[in-house]
Amino acid sequence: MRAYVYTVRVGDKWVCRLSLDCHVDLRFWYGKKDGKAAGIEGRNGGEDAGLGENRAYEGRVEEVWMTVSSIPLSLAVYVTEQWETGPLESKRLIRLLQEAEPQVMEWISQGDLQIKQVTREDVCRSAQGLQEVTWLGVSDWSVGSRSWNGSGNENGNGNGNGNEGMIMEGVWNGDLWDDIGWGSLKRVALRLAVGIQGRSLLAHELQDYLASHGMEDAVLYWRTLAQLAYVQGLVELRSGLAVREAPRRFPLLRRQRELCCLRCGSRVGSHRRTACATCGSPGCAYCEACLAMGRSRACALLLHGTAAAARLAAHSAAGTAAAGCARAAGRAHATEPGARWRLSEAQHDASRAALHFLQQPCAAAGNTPAARGGAGVPSFLLWAVTGAGKTEMIFPLIAHALEREQHVLIATPRRDVVLELAPRLAQAFPDSRLATLYGGSSDRWMSAEITLSTTHQLMRFYHMFDLVIIDELDAFPYHNNDQLQYAAKKACKPDGRFIFLSATPPDRMQRDVRRGRLPHAKVPVRFHRHPLPVPQRLTLKPLRLYLERKALPVPLIKALTTSITRGAQVFIFITRIKQVDPLVDLLRRHFPNLPIEGTSSEDTERAEKVIRFRQRVSRMLVTTTILERGVTIPKSDVFILDADSALFDAASLVQMAGRAGRSLEDPAGNVMFCASSWNRAQQHAVRQITSMNRIARRQGYLNTTSQRREGK
Known part of the structure; x- marks a missing residue:
């Protein structure tokens, strides 16, 4: 042109x-x-x-x-x-x-x-x-x-x-x-x-x-x-x-274009x-x-x-202000976290801290690059353990923005999470318009107060939202993706706010939290108030050797048998897609009467297999990290093979371990790190889990039974 x-x-x-x-x-x-x-x-x-x-x-x-x-x-x-x-x-x-x-x-x-x-x-x-x-x-x-x-x-x-x-x-x-x-x-x-x-x-x-x-x-x-x-x-x-x-690499050199x-x-x-x-x-x-x-x-x-068009339309539209006041009055007291949303004590405390952050003027919300999302936008981190109920914790924040006639964006890296959250948000805010955006969505041009979107769709927005909530900021493809992070910052208004949700924040954010540079709130306990299962170590050789020999080690068979005997659903996480089918064949030989399936990102029947696993039609599921987050199966045990692999960082290990102990009926669960060595990623994952349990115990979030068990 x-x-x-x-x-x-x-x-x-x-x-x-x-x-x-x-x-x-x-x-x-x-x-x-x-x-x-x-x-x-x-x-x-x-x-x-x-x-x-x-x-x-x-x-x-x-x-x-x-x-x-x-x-x-x-x-x-x-x-x-x-x-x-x-x-x-x-x-x-x-x-x-x-x-x-x-x-x-x-x-x-x-x-x-x-x-x-x-x-x-x-x-x-x-x-x-x-x-x-x-x-x-x-x-x-x-x-x-x-x-x-x-x-x-x-x-x-x-x-x-x-x-x-x-x-x-x-x-x-x-x-x-x-x-x-x-x-x-x-x-x-x-x-x-x-x-x-x-x-x-x-x-x-x-x-x-x-x-x-x-x-x-x-x-x-x-x-x-x-x-x-x-x-x-x-x-x-x-x-x-x-x-x-261009970014200046050396201070004395002239900036290049x-x-x-x-x-x-x-x-x-x-x-x-x-x-x-x-x-x-x-x-x-x-x-x-x-x-x-x-x-x-x-x-x-x-x-x-630009916002000028919206201001001009509002300026000339009769009754706009009155209509806005009426809607705001209808949402009165929406930000009472404990009463309306039935949050646990830990959830309530975290939501209240985030609400306090939203209520502060921009100048008081944080001026460091970390606290301002790296792009002049004040930011807050909700650091909640897996299964803590992050979705419920953001409801008071959304209500706070809606009371002020603001636009809210909830962005998540994956389409399946968007589809899962949409009915929950619609039920929580029935009087507000909700647009659900992903590839091929019919809501593409919908004007809504709440927008639920995959992170790729944010490229089509510019200074649109007053409150941007990024879920699973550590997950692929948002993590370490400069393009998606740029799109998220561009979608937020210059005077808007960011809320980040994560169970495993990136190392940079964790450092900023420790140094007091990033406002945050920790939710160290799940809704059932039991401690997180701490992974145990099981020393095994690399999986490829057992697949070559076509025989699984006895310690692994015994541990799997214990989980099956107690009635648990068993996750087995591995690193390679090509190892899924051979491992499933070996497991079926050792457990001939047990329904066992395997899945990966290349499996077109992945959704159906997860449903069968949830319904206990199958009892053991071999998978890659495609199911490391977003899947809740009651009474689950987790086995991570080749846990010392470079493909598994501490965040992945914590997320996979988080599949266990999520239900009230079986809050403990078992997690096994199966590897030939005990590397830094495994150590860091265990430290992070035990640290959250220690914080929950110190703050009195664990129930009495859990406190006694932890004391032993």
Whole structure:
């Protein structure tokens, strides 16, 4: 995509803008401000009270300097970001283009970068009947330009909005200067801006939004609508890939510039270049890191819906404030953790600490990089053991945000967890709209107070949420994934808050907790108030040796027999997918009358096998780490083979051990670390589990029976 660049004198200062449809910009800056026809102006003499950037200057500009030809979008974006002051002029323009793309002059000629002043008289002459914008000596200004039918009157399409049926036809015919037509167009642009508020969309996603909201005709002139919303400050126009300063590796060196994907945040190493017929560049870059979400190119338009559109809609909508107060009153006392949500003592204390964090001003919530999520957003860690009931603990936090008419996001790395949490959230908050987002979800464009999403879907949001809750932050693919962490931070408002949930926080977060740099609350006990099962050590050789010999060791057979005899369901975790079937065959030879199954990430029947295991149709399940979290099976024992493998870190070991002892009927369970050596990961996992038990005992969270047993 290509765009024009222009500068305009607004009052006593110059601003630089880009344009997808320059007719819209010229009509906005030079035309008559039409408050009554538009129907969306402020109530104080036509002023907009700061609801949209530049809106108070509509029709009040006397000087515009614009490029004669369009340039690639990424270059246009860079120029608008770097332009300092003064009218547009060629030498400074070329210097900025070479900063962004050193070889740009090899494929863009000097003639393409000519700049001319557009006066009010020029625009008026064009509006009086010229079919082409020949007053600048060019006729290629049809990029994104359309006009609507005849007189500019509204043509309803039967859905009650009256303006979505406008058909853009021809090129420039002067109807843009008709007050009624201009007001109609502004209403459609406002509706678009309000609809995509808080979202980050590529052009094809914007067209999909228009088509799915009864504005199929508007798809034909989406550039015009986007440009009108942009020039009013209701949306931001960016390129998919933009030039940004690279992180400084050495303090004394000058910062270098590099391409960065504005959707996923990836930088050097994730981009490829190809010749592009759309922008004319012989090496237009695109991002490979988020290619599955649609191609983000340097010349691809990326729209950011800003909060200004929502404020403008609320400002002009009668009764909005009263309706908001009524909804807030209906949710009164929703944040009483113990009473409404029936939380245990430990859960109540943690939720109360998190609520106290949310109630603090941003300045008091924490100013260190750790406490601010690394991106200026205050953060809080709920460190709860496996099976502690993290979902119930966030209910008071969600209610607190809903009372204040805020938007809440709950993000989790896995789709199956999203589907599991959705009915629980719907039951807990029946009066609030809930959107469930994952690949192929039907709620993609739903406007909701609570959004439950996989972390990949966060790439399509921009400053949308006041409260962002990240569940299982240590799990794949969120853990150590810079792109997903960038997307989560981008989805949160600048004055929003982060709540992180984890049973096994990353080492960096644990260090920040110990140093007092990260506000947190620990939940060291499960709902049944029994201590966590502490893993025991069983010395065995590597599993591959037993599979080669086709015989299992006697100590392992005895331990498995003990678990089966006591009626437990047995998890057997291993490291390799290729070892699942051979181990299942060996176990069936040793336990011929016992139903045994195996599963992995490559198993299409994984869900059915887990159901059979939960229903005790099968008694033993061999699995990889695909089931290390999110699965609760009553009365379970856990065996981890090759526990000293480099593929098992301390977090994985704690999560797998957490499958045991989760039910009230069998709160103890048995966990066995089966390995030939006792490495640091196993030691750290055991220390973490015993530490949580010690904290629970010290704080009085364990019941009396458990206290006596621990004392022995």
